[in-house]
Amino acid sequence: MSRTEIPHPSVVYRLVRLVFHCGPPSQQKFWRIPIQQTQTERNKAVILEILTTAFSSKDFTALDRYLHSDYIQHNPFIPPAKAGLRKFIAELPDTTRYEPGAIIAEGDLVMVHGRYTGSDKPLLGVDIFHFEDGLVVEHWDVLQDEVAARDTVAGNPMFTNPQAGSADRQI
Template identity: 25%
Template sequence: MKITQVFTLGICCILICAARDAKSDTCMDTITNKQKVLSFYKQMVGQRKTELIPEFIVENYKQHNPTVKQGRAGITEMINYLKTLPPPPQDAKSPIVRAIQDGDLVATHLDISFLGRRMAVIDLFKLEDGMLTEHWDAIQPLPDESGKTVTATNGTTEIDHNASTENSRSIVDQFYKSVVNKQSDNLFIDTAYVEHAASVIASGVGLAGYLSEPDRSVKIHRLIAEGDFVAAQSQFNRDGKTFVFYEIFRVANDKIAEHWSVEQVVPDGVIAEDMF
């Protein structure tokens, strides 16, 4: 099997030996969707237990990445490929940096290293009755960040569950509306705002400037919020190509205080809407 055939979930999580333990997300001993996803990473990807596929994946599982087969067949192929590779070290650090749950959607933010390359990944899963039914993702190679205090994936990781989820979602939604309408973003960006996205930093124009560059035409598909964190799934155009664009915002005191993103071009010959 070629590496490109497992460019998504398998490659993204290949170094996982154990997803971080679920914390205080249970209610009356019922497993949450976030816990189910973390368990999927641990048992299916990390421990490569193909026999557990029926416990995690519905038969008609929908894969929105064009490089992976649909249904359980795609997951089975990916895990069987992982079995041909050396197992991850016992002390390997989980690449899962953040996990955000909003109803039947779970977004995860990963920092992985593979074949000498470091990449940032955002996965998005949809679940129904505790089973994974759909998957979306984006992956972006990262520049050398040696010695940098702020990197593409570091920063705040713990969700503040005392924060209002709906308020956080509203702040991000209003920010995007201000960008689309070419209005000032000063009402929504904190003075101590920290930018982690390599592409935004390299642009030199700030987040609002990056999003409102000519011909970018950002389109939001989903906002996934939990506490003070909000993940946005969107797309934009640049140089005649469409990009899948995932962002994570941290909101504090009614302002956007921190921002991460992952962007990936839609492959030639693929209908952009099929990736959403």
């Protein structure tokens, strides 16, 4: 082979396999997923999926997939375990929606500031989730009624969505 010849693709493929000690593309996750999420990013995505699908459309697929069988619920109004949370959400009005705001994560904890709507008055909450082995094992929350910005002493809204930009910061 002269310097101007390009090696056949199969030669390149075998060389890559040799250098990286990997099998065929069908067995390599990195061939299908170009950017691998960190565990913290994955945990945040899991929580957003659970909250938005369960509360906004009563789709319990993510809840069933990502909540541990021994899930511990600390909210005093929600029955215990995964089944208790499922039942609680199922009994909410069909107009119930969840809107995520700021979300942070560190280690095995994820905290999200969100808005629950669909009842008489919007409810704001900070939900705290604890993960073990990729599953949610525990949940705490702090909830309060939302007060319109015009009715607050500071004149600022109680809820903003940093991902939405400044256009969505007034209620």
